[in-house]
Amino acid sequence: MSEVPPSHPRYASLRTREKVVEGVERGITGLNGLIAQGRGEALDYLIGERTTAAAEEAERAAAAILLLAERPVLSVNGNAAALVPEEMVNLANKINAPLEVNIFYRTEERVKKIADLLRGLGAERVYGEEPDSLIPGLDHARAKAARGGIFDADVVFVPLEDGDRCEALVRMGKRVITVDLNPLSRTARTSTVTIADNVVRALPNLISLVDEMAGLEEAELRSIIEGYENRAVLRRSVEEMISHLADQFSALDE
Ligand code: PTJ
Numbered sequence: 001m002s003e004v005p006p007s008h009p010r011y012a013s014l015r016t017r018e019k020v021v022e023g024v025e026r027g028i029t030g031l032n033g034l035i036a037q038g039r040g041e042a043l044d045y046l047i048g049e050r051t052t053a054a055a056e057e058a059e060r061a062a063a064a065i066l067l068l069a070e071r072p073v074l075s076v077n078g079n080a081a082a083l084v085p086e087e088m089v090n091l092a093n094k095i096n097a098p099l100e101v102n103i104f105y106r107t108e109e110r111v112k113k114i115a116d117l118l119r120g121l122g123a124e125r126v127y128g129e130e131p132d133s134l135i136p137g138l139d140h141a142r143a144k145a146a147r148g149g150i151f152d153a154d155v156v157f158v159p160l161e162d163g164d165r166c167e168a169l170v171r172m173g174k175r176v177i178t179v180d181l182n183p184l185s186r187t188a189r190t191s192t193v194t195i196a197d198n199v200v201r202a203l204p205n206l207i208s209l210v211d212e213m214a215g216l217e218e219a220e221l222r223s224i225i226e227g228y229e230n231r232a233v234l235r236r237s238v239e240e241m242i243s244h245l246a247d248q249f250s251a252l253d254e
Helices: 011-025 032-046 052-068 078-085 086-093 108-122 163-171 186-190 199-213 218-226 229-250
Strands: 072-076 100-103 156-157 175-181 193-195
Touching: 011 032, 011 078, 011 100, 032 078, 032 199, 032 229, 052 108, 052 156, 052 163, 052 175, 052 193, 052 199, 052 218, 052 229, 072 086, 078 108, 078 199, 086 100, 086 108, 086 163, 100 108, 108 229, 163 186, 175 199, 186 229
Parallel strands: 072 100, 072 156, 156 175, 175 193
Antiparallel strands: none
16 A cells, blocks of 8 residues: 555545555455545545535434434445445444445455455444345346345445435335435435435544434434435535535635
C-alpha cells in the first residue's frame, strides 16, 4: 500500500480510497467497486465532505426504523466490507440483527471472503454463502437471498445498493434503508430512507444514534418515522449540494 502522510490535506479521503484498493487486493471488493468509490468521492466533494443536515435527519429516521424493526438484516457488499466492516458488525450486534453478504457482481469466492471477514470481527450470524431463495423480479445471481436473512427481513439496511435490487426489495414490502452519496440515483429515490452521506461517516453516526435513541419510547420512535419524508429530504440534500457549490464558486473571486 502506498503511504499517505497524515499531514496531507486530503488524508481522510485518500485513506478511504486506499481501503477500497486494499479490499480489491484482498479479494473482498470487486473491480467495479473502485469505479463506485470514484463516483462517491466526486459526489462527496460536492457536498463538502461532511454530513449534511438532510443526511443527519435520514440517519435519525434510519436509527428509529432499525430500533423498531422485528427482523432487521444488514446487507454487506464488497465496498462496505472494505470501508466499514467493524461498524457493520458493531451495528448488527447492537440491534441483534444478522448480516447477509449480498453482492451485485457475485462470485462464491468473494462471498466467502466477506463472510469470513465479518465472522473474524465478531459477527454472530452471517448469511449469504448458502442462499436458499430468490428475490422476485431479478436475474438469478442477483436475486439470491437467504431465508432468515434478507428474504424474510422486514427492514433491510443496504449501503451502496443497486437500483433494481432496491426496487425489488421494496416491492416485497420491506423497508429499505440505503446509504448513497448520489441523492438522485434510482436507489436513492426508491428507498424508504436514503442516507446521502459517505458510508464512512454514516455508519459511526448511525451507531451513535442507535445508542442515543435506544432509550426512547416506542411512540417517540414511531413519530420520528411518521414525520420523515424521503423525497423532501432528498430535495434538501440536492439543495445543500447546490449551496455548497455556490459558496465554492463565490470563493473563486476572493
Ligand atoms: O460488491 P458488489 O459486487 O456488491 O458491488 C458493489 C458496487 C458498489 C460496486 C455495486 O453495487 C455498484 O456497482 O454500485 P453502483 O451502481 O456503482 O452504485 C454505487 C452508489 O454508491 C453510487 O451512487 C455511488 O455514488 C455511491 N457511493 C460510492 N461510494 C460511496 C457511495 N455512497 C456512500 N459512500 C461511499 N463511500
